[in-house]
Amino acid sequence: MLQIPTASATETRPKPILQLVGVRKTFNAFAAVEHIDLDVREGEFLTIVGPSGSGKTTLLRMLAGMDTPTEGNITLHGALINDVPPNKRPTCLVFQSLALFPHKTVGENIAFSLKVRGVDPATRKARALELMKIVRLPELHHDKNVMKCSGGERQRVALARALAYDPEVLFFDEPLSAIDYKLKKTLEKELKDLHRETGKTFIYITHSLEEAMVMSDRIGVMRAGRLVQVGTPEEIYSRPVDRFVAEFVGEVNTIGVRAGADGLWDGVDVAGRFKVRPPESGAVLDKAFVVVRPEFMRFLGDGESADNRVEGIVYNEYALGSRIQYQVRVGDKVMVLELSRARALPPGADRHVAIGWDAADAFTLAS
Numbered sequence: 001m002l003q004i005p006t007a008s009a010t011e012t013r014p015k016p017i018l019q020l021v022g023v024r025k026t027f028n029a030f031a032a033v034e035h036i037d038l039d040v041r042e043g044e045f046l047t048i049v050g051p052s053g054s055g056k057t058t059l060l061r062m063l064a065g066m067d068t069p070t071e072g073n074i075t076l077h078g079a080l081i082n083d084v085p086p087n088k089r090p091t092c093l094v095f096q097s098l099a100l101f102p103h104k105t106v107g108e109n110i111a112f113s114l115k116v117r118g119v120d121p122a123t124r125k126a127r128a129l130e131l132m133k134i135v136r137l138p139e140l141h142h143d144k145n146v147m148k149c150s151g152g153e154r155q156r157v158a159l160a161r162a163l164a165y166d167p168e169v170l171f172f173d174e175p176l177s178a179i180d181y182k183l184k185k186t187l188e189k190e191l192k193d194l195h196r197e198t199g200k201t202f203i204y205i206t207h208s209l210e211e212a213m214v215m216s217d218r219i220g221v222m223r224a225g226r227l228v229q230v231g232t233p234e235e236i237y238s239r240p241v242d243r244f245v246a247e248f249v250g251e252v253n254t255i256g257v258r259a260g261a262d263g264l265w266d267g268v269d270v271a272g273r274f275k276v277r278p279p280e281s282g283a284v285l286d287k288a289f290v291v292v293r294p295e296f297m298r299f300l301g302d303g304e305s306a307d308n309r310v311e312g313i314v315y316n317e318y319a320l321g322s323r324i325q326y327q328v329r330v331g332d333k334v335m336v337l338e339l340s341r342a343r344a345l346p347p348g349a350d351r352h353v354a355i356g357w358d359a360a361d362a363f364t365l366a367s
Contacts, residue, residue, distance in 0.1 A: 017042040017169065017201050018063065023072035025058050032058040034225040035072070040169075040203060045195050047204040047212040050222030051248070057173065059222070060205045064093045064171050076169075092167040096174045098158040100146050106132070106157050107142040113165040131160040134197065136190065152183045159194065172204040176211060188214045209249055213237070221245050237293075243365055246291045253292045253335045256367060259285065270333055275307040275359040279366070287367040294325065294338035296361035299345065299353055306356025310335070314351045328355055 018040035025033040033055045040046055048056045061067040062074060065086035074081055081089060100109050108115075110131055111124035119127075129139055135156040141149065146157055155175060162170055172191075176184045192215045195202050206212060212219045213233045220230040221244075229241045240246040243254065256268030257276060264273040265288070276290055300306060312330035324344045326337045337355060345353075 015042055016040060017077060018203075019073075019075045019078075020063075021073050021075075023059075023062065023069045023074060025055075025062060025067060026070045031225055033062070033069075036227055038220065038227060038230065040201065041217075043199050043201055044217040045192070045202045045204065045215055046218050046220065047206060047216040048220045048222060049206055049209055049212045049248075052207065054222040055225040056205050056222050058225075060093075060171055060173055060203070063169075063203060064091060065089050066093075090168040091171060092162040092165045092169075093171040093173065094158050094162050094175050096177060098154055098175070100154060100157060100161075102147045104146060105143050106137065106146050106149065106153075109146050109157050110160045110164050112161060127164060128160070131163050132156075134163070135160045135194065151179050152187060155179070155187055156190075159191075163198065163200075167200065169201045169203060172202065174206050177206070177208070184211075191215055221248060223248075239363065240291075240365070243289055243291070246363075246365065251294055251336055251338075253294065253297065255290045255292070255333075256287070257290055258287050265290075270310060270330055270335075272308070272310055276364055277359045277362060279364045283366070285364070285366055289365045289367050290362050291365060292357050292362040294336040297335065297337040297355055297357045298339065298343065299337070300356045304356075307359040308362075309354055309356040311352070311354050314345070314353055317345075328353060330355075 016039035020036050020038040023033060023036040024031065036059065048059060050056045058067065062069055065081070065084055065088075069082055076089070086093070101112065104112070107125060107128045110128040111119075114124045114127060125142070129142060132139060132142065137153060137156050137160065141153065146154060149157065158175065176187055179187070188211055191202075195215075204212075204215065216233060218230060218232055219236045221228045221236065223244055229236060229245050231239070236245065236249050240249060246252050247254070255270050255274070257265035257274055258268060260266040260273060263275070265276045266273055268287075274290060276288065279285065279288070298306070300309060310330050312328040312335065314326055314328050316327040318325045320338070323338055323340055326339070326345070328335050328337065335355065
C-alpha cells in the first residue's frame with residue numbers, strides 16, 4: 001500500500017482545539033459519516049472538500065452542535081461536547097444563506113448577539129463599528145437596511161456578526177457559492193486576511209477546490225463519508241494518496257502501466273514504454289497509475305527530449321488568460337497540457353505533435 005510520508009515526531013505543531021475520535025453519523029441504515037478521526041489545530045484554517053453527498057455538511061453540523069454523532073466523540077479543549085447545543089458552545093456558524101435579519105440594519109444584524117447578552121446600546125454600536133472596520137464595511141452602512149446592501153456587503157455583515165459573538169471556532173458552510181467569480185476571489189483573500197488578523201480557528205466547507213487551495217492551511221478530502229486524506233494544499237496536490245484525490249484535486253493525466261524489463265514500464269492504455277518514478281513509500285508494484293499534472297507536460301520539438309514521449313493530434317485548445325490548455329488525442333486517450341503563452345504552439349503549427357514529461361514531475365499510485 002502506498003503511504004504519504006508523515007511529519008517528524010519532533011516537529012512542533014499547534015495544539016488541537018477540536019478532536020474527533022471515531023465519529024460516525026447514520027440516518028436509519030445510511031451512514032453519512034464513517035469513523036472520522038481528526039485533530040483540528042488551534043488557529044488553523046482547515047477546509048473540508050468533497051463531491052456532493054460525501055458527508056462534509058453532515059460533519060460540519062456535528063462540529064457546530066446541530067447534529068449529534070451516532071458513535072464516537074467530539075471534544076473541545078479536551079471536554080466532551082457531543083450533546084452540547086450550539087448556543088452553549090464557543091463556536092459560530094456562517095450559513096450559505098447567511099441567515100441575516102432582513103428587517104434590521106447592518107449594525108443591528110452585527111450586534112444581535114450582544115443585544116441578547118444584555119450589552120448596552122452604546123457598547124453594541126462601538127463593537128459593531130469596530131467589526132465593520134475589520135471586514136471592510138463603510139461606517140456609513142451602520143444604519144443601512146441590510147437588504148439594500150450588495151451581495152458582497154451582506155457576506156461581510158455575516159462575518160462581522162459571527163465575530164461579534166467572539167467565538168473560538170468559526171464554521172463556514174459554503175458561504176461564497178452564490179456570488180460572482182470576481183467578488184469571490186476578493187472575498188477569498190479577505191477571509192484569509194481576516195483569519196490571520198483574528199487568530200481564530202476557521203473550519204470551512206466547500207465543493208470548490210480552488211477556494212480550498214487559496215485559503216487553507218490544511219485541506220481534508222472527503223469521499224463516501226470518510227476523510228480520504230488530510231494535508232497541506234501542497235501535499236494534497238503533489239502527493240495524493242490515491243487516484244480519487246489526484247483526480248478531484250485538479251486536472252490530471254492518468255496512464256495505466258505494468259512493470260516491464262530494463263527498469264521501464266509498459267503502457268496499458270497508452271502505447272509506449274515509460275520511465276516511472278518509484279512510489280515514495282518504496283512499495284513494490286506490478287501495476288500502477290502514472291499521474292502527470294497538465295502543467296508538467298510539454299510539446300517536444302526537433303532535438304528536444306524528455307524521459308517519456310508520446311505522439312498525438314491536437315484537437316482542441318482553450319485560452320485561460322496567461323495560459324493555454326491543449327487537448328491532445330493519443331490513441332483512444334485524451335491528454336491535457338497547460339502551457340504559458342510563451343510556450344504555446346505558434347499559429348498554423350502542425351497539429352500532429354510529440355508531447356513529453358519527465359519522470360520526476362509525475363507521481364505513481366497503486367492501481
